Amino acid sequence: xxxxxxxxxxxxxxxxxxxxxxxxxxxxxxxxxxxxxxxxxxxxxxxxxxxxxxxxxxxxxxxxxxxxxxxxxxxxxxxxxxxxxxxxxxxxxxxxxxxxxxxxxxxxxxxxxxxxxxxxxxxxxxxxxxxxxxxxxxxxxxxxxxxxxxxxxxxxxxxxxxxxxxxxxxxxxxxxxxxxxxxxxxxxxxxxxxxxxxxxxxxxxxxxxxxxxxxxxxxxxxxxxxxxxxxxxxxxxxxxxxxxxxxxxxxxxxxxxxxxxxxxxxxxxxxxxxxxxxxxxxxxxxx
DNA sequence: ATGACTGGATAGTCCAGA
Numbered sequence: 001x002x003x004x005x006x007x008x009x010x011x012x013x014x015x016x017x018x019x020x021x022x023x024x025x026x027x028x029x030x031x032x033x034x035x036x037x038x039x040x041x042x043x044x045x046x047x048x049x050x051x052x053x054x055x056x057x058x059x060x061x062x063x064x065x066x067x068x069x070x071x072x073x074x075x076x077x078x079x080x081x082x083x084x085x086x087x088x089x090x091x092x093x094x095x096x097x098x099x100x101x102x103x104x105x106x107x108x109x110x111x112x113x114x115x116x117x118x119x120x121x122x123x124x125x126x127x128x129x130x131x132x133x134x135x136x137x138x139x140x141x142x143x144x145x146x147x148x149x150x151x152x153x154x155x156x157x158x159x160x161x162x163x164x165x166x167x168x169x170x171x172x173x174x175x176x177x178x179x180x181x182x183x184x185x186x187x188x189x190x191x192x193x194x195x196x197x198x199x200x201x202x203x204x205x206x207x208x209x210x211x212x213x214x215x216x217x218x219x220x221x222x223x224x225x226x227x228x229x230x231x232x233x234x235x236x237x238x239x240x241x242x243x244x245x246x247x248x249x250x251x252x253x254x255x256x257x258x259x260x261x262x263x264x265x266x267x268x269x270x271x272x273x274x275x276x277x278x279x280x281x282x283x284x285x286x287x
Numbered sequence: 288a289t290g291a292c293t294g295g296a297t298a299g300t301c302c303a304g305a
Contacts, residue, residue, distance in 0.1 A: 009304085010294055034304085036295070064295050065303075113304065150305075169305060202305070205292035216305075248293075248304080 001074060001102050001256045005031040005146035006240070007110070007202075007219060007249035011069070012037060012045055014247055021240055022053050025253065028074045029101045031108030031146040035059060035067035042069065060097040067094045068110050068147070074102035083135040087127045089120075095128070103259060104227055105139055109147035114168035122168060125150070129177035136184055141224035145186060148249065149220045151178045153188060157217035159200070169218060187228035189221050189254055190236070201236050202249045210241055221254045230256040 004027035008014040011032060022030070035042060042059040050057055050071060058079040061067035070076065079099040086096065089112070098107040109132065114125040136145065151174045155161040164170045182188065190199060200215030209215065223231065233255040241250040 013294065034294095115303085115305090164305095167305080204305070207291045209291095218305075 001029070001104075001258075002027045002253060003029045003031075003104075003106065003144060003146065003221065003256065004237075004251050004253045005033070005108065005148075005219060005221060006251035007033040007148040007247060009034050009036075009247040009249065011035040011042065011067070013245070015045065015049075017240065017243075017245060017247070019049050019053070021237075021251070022050075022055070022071075025237065025251075027253065028072065029104075029106055030055075030069075030071040031106065032069040032071070033067075033108060033110040033148045035061050035069050036064055037061045037067055038063055042067075058097055058099060060094045062092070062094045065093070066110055068097045068108045070097055070099055070101070070106060070108050072099070072101040072106075076101055083132065085131045085134060087124060087131055089124045096132070103142060104224075105143045107136075107143070107145045107147070109145060109149070111148060111150040113150050114174070117166065117168060117171060125168070126173055126177055129174075130180070133177070133180045133184065136181065136186070141185060141226050143186070143224040144227055145181065145222040146220070146252070148218060149178065150218055151175060152216050152218055153178055153191065153220070156198075157191075157200075159214040159216065169216065181222060185225050186222040187225065189223050189228055189231045190217070190234045190252060192228070193231065193234045199236055200250075201252060203241065205248050219249055219252050221252055223254070227256065230259065232257050 038061045039059050054073050055071040056076045057071045059069040060081040077100040081097050083096055095110045112125040112128050114122040152158045152169050158164050200217050201219035203210035203215040237251040237253055
């Protein structure tokens with residue numbers, strides 16, 4: 001099963017990139033962030049093309065800001081918009097949608113930006129993350145939290161750590177909040193598979209940042225232990241950041257092996273082998 | 288170089304993004 005997450009920076013503006021990307025990469029489950037549309041508009045714009053590509057979906061959008069969605073070709077059970085105890089700013093915002101897809105409770109999350117360390121939005125970001133942690137503590141291990149976490153987990157995840165001192169995304173409270181999620185038994189599967197590589201998912205539109213590979217890794221796939229144990233490949237689809245009309249974020253793609261039957265013995269740690277050559281992976285839908 | 292780009296709402300530019 002292939003799971004992907006992508007901050008599309010307006011799903012309507014990104015349709016000319018999103019639809020061909022779905023047809024090419026054929027992810028089974030897709031988490032979208034920053035859709036920037038209310039649900040009826042999402043439905044009007046995407047219901048037909050997504051059906052043609054074989055996707056069911058649930059969107060959670062309240063207006064022109066934020067907005068998340070889940071697309072799936074492997075079923076969509078018990079979809080939920082938001083989560084219990086989710087804070088607002090002060091009103092509710094559209095930052096999390098989840099459903100059980102292929103036996104995994106998949107969450108598409110768009111963590112608040114924080115703006116500046118002195119901002120009310122920063123306190124909101126930390127409160128939102130703590131509420132997410134409390135919620136996830138009630139969910140079983142067959143779980144994935146995918147999306148724009150708006151936190152660079154370590155200094156290796158920003159192009160110039162010195163340039164970020166005193167800014168959001170790298171502060172200790174934010175990193176502690178992320179560590180709280182990992183403390184639940186979630187695994188940062190891209191970093192686990194590329195422990196020493198420079199891997200970014202976001203590059204500012206300005207000043208040729210992408211061309212110079214001056215980016216940040218803030219879009220993450222966090223997988224529960226049994227899900228992380230199934231990870232075969234985990235990578236950033238930089239191709240989607242190239243060309244005309246891209247999002248400023250690239251998708252993250254994670255391939256899972258088939259789920260074990262359940263009584264075959266203890267689970268092993270996730271393999272650390274590199275991703276297989278592109279184009280050679282046999283996916284269930286290719287059979 | 289306190290910049291540079293893009294999207295949304297608006298109808299001027301301003302806010303938000305990270």
